[in-house]
Amino acid sequence: MSEHKIIPIKYYLGVFSALVLLTIITVYTAKFVDLGSLNFVLAMFIALVKVTLVGSIFMGLLWEKNLFPLIFLAFSFIIFALFVSVSVLDTSSRSSLYAIESIYNRNDSRTPIKIDREGLLSENDGKIFRPRSEIIELKEQIQRDGIEAVLKEIQEKKEAQNKEAPE
Amino acid sequence: MSDDTAAVIVKSPKGFTDHKVGHHFQTADQEFSSAYIGTWLFLAQEVLFFSALFVAYAMFRNLYPEVFAYGSSVLDWKLGAVNTLVLLFSSFTMAMGIRSVQTNKMKAAFIFLSFTFICGLIFMTVKYFEYAHKIAEGTLPYDFFNSEISLETFSNVAGIENLPLFYGLYFVFTGIHGIHVLIGMGLIMWMIVKVRRKTLFAGYYTPVEMIGLYWHLVDVVWIFLFPLLYLV
Numbered sequence: 001m002s003e004h005k006i007i008p009i010k011y012y013l014g015v016f017s018a019l020v021l022l023t024i025i026t027v028y029t030a031k032f033v034d035l036g037s038l039n040f041v042l043a044m045f046i047a048l049v050k051v052t053l054v055g056s057i058f059m060g061l062l063w064e065k066n067l068f069p070l071i072f073l074a075f076s077f078i079i080f081a082l083f084v085s086v087s088v089l090d091t092s093s094r095s096s097l098y099a100i101e102s103i104y105n106r107n108d109s110r111t112p113i114k115i116d117r118e119g120l121l122s123e124n125d126g127k128i129f130r131p132r133s134e135i136i137e138l139k140e141q142i143q144r145d146g147i148e149a150v151l152k153e154i155q156e157k158k159e160a161q162n163k164e165a166p167e
Numbered sequence: 168m169s170d171d172t173a174a175v176i177v178k179s180p181k182g183f184t185d186h187k188v189g190h191h192f193q194t195a196d197q198e199f200s201s202a203y204i205g206t207w208l209f210l211a212q213e214v215l216f217f218s219a220l221f222v223a224y225a226m227f228r229n230l231y232p233e234v235f236a237y238g239s240s241v242l243d244w245k246l247g248a249v250n251t252l253v254l255l256f257s258s259f260t261m262a263m264g265i266r267s268v269q270t271n272k273m274k275a276a277f278i279f280l281s282f283t284f285i286c287g288l289i290f291m292t293v294k295y296f297e298y299a300h301k302i303a304e305g306t307l308p309y310d311f312f313n314s315e316i317s318l319e320t321f322s323n324v325a326g327i328e329n330l331p332l333f334y335g336l337y338f339v340f341t342g343i344h345g346i347h348v349l350i351g352m353g354l355i356m357w358m359i360v361k362v363r364r365k366t367l368f369a370g371y372y373t374p375v376e377m378i379g380l381y382w383h384l385v386d387v388v389w390i391f392l393f394p395l396l397y398l399v
Contacts, residue, residue, distance in 0.1 A: 007262075016259040023251050023393075031244065043394035050390045058262045059383050063383050068204045072211035080218040087222050091229040135303035 005063045015057040022050050173262060177370045180271060184364070186371035201371050206377045210384050218389055220340050224395060231329050238333030239397055241306070243297065247397035250293050251389065257286030258386040261355075265379045268372045280359045280375075283382070289351040294345055301334070308335030316380055324397065337396055347385045354378045 026046045030039055054061040061069055142150050176187035177195050192198040216235035222384045307310065312331035358375045361367050367375055 006266060009263070009266070012259060012262050012266070016255065019255045019258075020252060023248065023255065026394055026398065027244065027248050030394060038399045044391075047391050047394055051387050054258060054383055054387055054390070056351045058258055059380055065215060066200065066203065069207040069210075070312045070356045072207045073214070076211040076214040076218075080221070083218055084225050088229055091226045156197075 005060075007057070007060060007063065011057050015053050017048055018053060022046050179365075179368045179370060182365060183368045184370075186366070191297045195371070196214070196328065200375050202377055204381050209318045210380060213384055213388075216264050217343075217361045218365055219334070220343070221391075226339070228333055231332065234333055234384045237399065238330060238337070241298075242337070242388050242397050246297055247393050250290050251294070251393045252391050253286050253289050257283045257290070258383055260286065261382045264289050265375055268362065268375050269369055271373055273365065275366075276362050276367075276375075277359065280355055280362060281299040282332065283357065284352055284355045287355065290348055291345065291352075291358075294341065296357070298338075306334050308338050340392060344385065344388055347388070351382050351385055352373075354381070391398075 029035070030043055033039075035042065055073075103158055139152070174190060175192070175195060177186040177188065179185045183295040186195070188195050188198050234242045240356065264283060266274050267273070267276035267279055301307065311330050312334065357376060358367070358378055361374065
């Protein structure tokens with residue numbers, strides 16, 4: 001393997017100590033420093049730096065003349081970015097589709113049972129979310145009393161819950 | 168033409184077994200680059216394979232941020248941090264092991280590869296204790312979730328009834344990663360045997376280099392998993 005360089009040990013030692021240091025920084029900033037949503041960005045940035053170090057030194061891409069690894073990786077990461085960005089765009093803009101997101105009286109409105117503008121109830125198959133009987137009951141209630149009455153009742157329940165909850 | 172069909176032999180130092188280049192390759196270099204490109208194609212596929220799980224994570228975290236914040240605060244980040252350091256060290260010993268083979272230092276290669284294997288073993292042992300703890304507490308995915316305690320105590324967390332979703336992601340993510348570690352350990356054991364039998368040397372180290380690349384990728388996946396599941 002004529003073009004394959006033997007990489008000096010100091011590179012491996014340096015990268016290993018850098019990785020340990022970066023791990024300590026990740027844990028410290030995530031657990032003991034509150035930066036709000038920046039915590040997530042910082043943790044991901046540090047992870048990216050660590051991965052770059054592993055890829056370029058441990059995997060030897062820094063000295064590699066063969067371009068195939070980089071082409072394959074670029075392909076993978078472009079597709080990966082596409083997957084994540086499209087999915088996140090979807091989930092973060094979905095709420096506007098529904099008149100009421102939750103039939104439940106939590107302050108938060110992101111439970112998976114949803115009533116759309118037409119008054120139709122969509123349900124998640126997973127049993128963990130809500131008992132099926134409750135969903136069927138609500139469907140019947142909507143058919144009996146009409147969507148407006150049901151929405152109003154839910155709204156009142158929510159407001160009552162909000163009053164009870166300490167500020 | 169008969170000369171062309173004769174096998175290419177990579178001569179080894181005294182005491183080692185010569186490497187016979189596969190009959191479908193013209194030179195040792197060609198054989199190495201084929202394995203190299205194939206391995207990277209496989210690694211690119213692995214990235215895409217794990218990307219499905221990362222997408223699931225991104226979507227559900229976006230839908231239920233409070234649940235994920237609560238879920239990761241319940242996981243023991245100290246065990247996660249120990250496992251991170253163990254895997255980083257194993258990556259280092261793997262790189263050193265390959266380097267030792269490249270420089271014909273077989274004793275060092277044996278020690279470094281053994282350390283890598285032991286690190287994988289430590290990683291899986293820690294994982295075993297984490298899993299046992301979760302199974303005992305009933306914090307399991309989907310219908311297996313039977314921990315009433317955490318749901319009642321933290322009923323003020325919005326959407327806490329979706330907590331099993333977090334554990335679903337946790338178990339699938341770490342489980343698939345764990346299977347990769349186990350496969351890697353098996354491959355490293357194979358390399359240790361090869362080093363003992365002296366079939367790897369400076370002129371022929373293709374398998375150990377490729378397994379090293381795979382092992383580093385497993386490490387790379389964990390570098391992202393650790394903060395995503397345990398910290399943020």
